[in-house]
Amino acid sequence: MGWAGIVVLGLAIGCAGWFFHPLRRASGTVGSGLALAVAAALVGAALAKTAGRATGLFHDGELLEWPVCTAVAFAFVAVSVALRARR
Numbered sequence: 001m002g003w004a005g006i007v008v009l010g011l012a013i014g015c016a017g018w019f020f021h022p023l024r025r026a027s028g029t030v031g032s033g034l035a036l037a038v039a040a041a042l043v044g045a046a047l048a049k050t051a052g053r054a055t056g057l058f059h060d061g062e063l064l065e066w067p068v069c070t071a072v073a074f075a076f077v078a079v080s081v082a083l084r085a086r087r
Contacts, residue, residue: 001049001065009069010045014038017077036084037077044076045069 001009018037048069051057058064 001061001069003046006045006049006069007042009066010042010073011038013045013070013073014041014077017041017074018081021078021081033081033084036080040076040080041073044073048072 014037015034018034021037048071049065052065052068053059058068
């Protein structure tokens with residue numbers, strides 16, 4: 001998975017994570033909450049890819065890369081939407 005795959009994964013995880021999060025209605029307007037979720041997912045997936053390659057956990061294109069990047073992106077979205085709703 002190249003960087004284009006990370007962008008597509010981040011967009012999909014950000015939109016889905018924001019839509020299914022139970023606190024999304026309390027997080028303010030739709031546009032800003034969705035933008036925050038997508039940005040958090042992109043940062044999370046990119047950070048997971050970079051950290052995984054730096055530590056040698058996986059190399060570009062290996063099967064373990066997808067679930068690790070997805071899990072970290074979901075975690076970033078969950079935390080960012082929850083923190084935005086609590087402010």
